[in-house]
Amino acid sequence: MLRIALIGATGAVGRECLALLDAGAVPLAEVVPVASARSAGTDLAAELDLSLPLAPLTPLEEWDRTGADVALLCAGAEISRREGERLAAAGALVVDNSSAFRMRPDVPLVVPQVNPGALAERPGSGLVANPNCSTIQLVRALQPLHKLAGLDDVVVATYQAASGGGLRGLAELGEASARMLSDVGAPAEPPGRFGQPLAFNLVPEIGLPDETGFAHEERKLACEPRKILGLPELRITATAVRVPVFHCHCEAVRIRVRRPVTAAQVEDALAATPGIRLYRRTDAVPYPMPRFAAARTEDRALVHVGRVRVEPDDPHGVWLWVVADNLWVGAASNAVEIVELAVKHGWLG
Ligand SMILES: NC(=O)c1ccc[n+]([C@@H]2O[C@H](COP(=O)([O-])OP(=O)(O)OC[C@H]3O[C@@H](n4cnc5c(N)ncnc54)[C@H](OP(=O)(O)O)[C@@H]3O)[C@@H](O)[C@H]2O)c1
Incomplete structure (x- = not known):
């Protein structure tokens, strides 16, 4: 039975982790929710209708940091850098949702369906x-193609939802959209979570660009898949765009594979992969869309793939449209599945 500390429990990802733990993902002795002092008094059990053994919410400054088998960090890279190693030294297995440790050689970067x-x-x-x-849904869609025909080169354009910017991002999009619908001529809201107004807009830069012009999100998409897939030479490049959609990230992916393929072969490889839902052109719903990909609980942990095309003049050129719930596939369910793997290996509890 595990004692899990959840740091960032009141956030968009933290709340989804709680829901997954409540659904019985792992055997629990206690979950200790931790957040900032701003959240003091929040009753997450009542708000989220939870029945798991949940301690009262503790502000990070007051938390004693002892006794956790697992620490799930969902409070941003700054908190992860400050707390991660300290919690690991205290004996917890730390599963971090931020970018703080991803590229460190002594830290596994894990997608349980891809590199367990x-x-x-x-x-x-x-x-x-x-x-x-964005990396998680991408590598889950790439892996079957890698097995089928080898990956040579990947170009991805992302269409990322407001919930990727946490609860504040969601609130900003909702409020600004409502304001504009009641007054189309209203002055643009000041730059907030997304650096630019997002309502009825597209923001083609996520995170700060470096001297090459590639933004932080794009640099992560170029590095992380190489580590997860064990393909350090893979050529991969991205344009990341924030779109005025509440939930689910979408990706248009162009893959150059090493051996020639047909669209039917690619579809069959995707359809045979656990955790992927394939949409064929002839299906009643012919492609996945963000409004619907996470509508039912059973869809939230799936990677939805459609619009499979092989270029008529190049049997190495494959296109996919990939949609997934960024809060589940992209964060909470991946983190909880890592804990499940650790339990399976007998490291915990
Ligand atoms: N959203 C996504 O789609 C997504 C996907 C993958 C990874 N992630 C990563 O997951 C992490 C959480 O993201 P999110 O979207 O859930 O953000 P969020 O909705 O803004 O939630 C942030 C959480 O961190 C807590 N927090 C912030 N500053 C704190 C402080 N100084 N001390 C203690 N707690 C503090 C907040 O507590 P209060 O409520 O008390 O402020 C809240 O619980 C980030 O590292 C993010 O990069 C997010």
């Missing part, structure tokens, strides 16, 4: 990193 072998042994660092939300 990275968790064959408990990491000496005590840290396991959850990849970026």
Whole structure:
């Protein structure tokens, strides 16, 4: 039976972790929710209708940091950098949702459906990193193609939802959209969580650009898949765009594979992969869309793939449209599945 500390429990990802733990993902002695002092008095059990053994919410400054078998970090990279190693030194297996440790060689970067072998042994660092939300759905769709025909080159354009910016991002999009619908001529809202107004807009830069012009989100998408897929030479590049959609990230992906393929072969490989729902052109719903991909609980942990095309003049050129719930596939369910793997390996409890 595990004692799990959930840091960032009141946030968009933290709340989804609580829902998954409440659904019985792992055997629990206690979940200790931790957040900032701003959230003092929040009753998450009542708000989220939870029945798991939940301690009262503790502000991070007052939390004693002892006795946790697992620490799930969902409070941003700054808190992860400050707390991660300290919690690992205190004996917890730390599963971090931020970018703080992802590229460290002593920290496995894990998508359980893709590289469970990275968790064959408990990491000496005590840290396991959850990849970026856009990375997770991308590598889950790429892996069957890698097995089928080998990956040579990947170009991805993302269409990322407001919930990727946490609860504040969701609130900003909702409020600004309502304001504009009641007054189309209203002045634009000041830059907030997304750096630019998002309502009825597209923001083609997520995170700060470096001297090459590639933004932080795009750099993560270029590095993390190489580590997860064990393909350090893979050529991969991205444009990341924030779109005025509440939930689910979408990706248009162009893959150059090493051996020639047909669209039917690609579809069959995707359809045979657990955790992927394939949409064929002839299906009643012919492609996945963000409004519907996470509408039912059973869809939220799936990667939805459609619009499979092989270029008529190049049997190495494959296109996919990939949609997934960034809060589940891209964060909470991936993190909880990492804990499940650790339990299976007998490292915990
Ligand atoms: N949203 C996504 O789609 C997504 C996907 C993958 C990974 N992630 C990563 O997951 C993490 C959480 O993201 P989110 O979207 O859930 O953000 P969020 O909705 O803004 O939630 C942030 C959480 O962190 C807590 N927090 C912030 N500052 C704190 C402080 N100084 N001390 C203690 N707690 C503090 C907040 O507590 P209060 O409520 O008390 O402020 C809240 O519980 C981030 O690292 C993010 O990059 C997010």
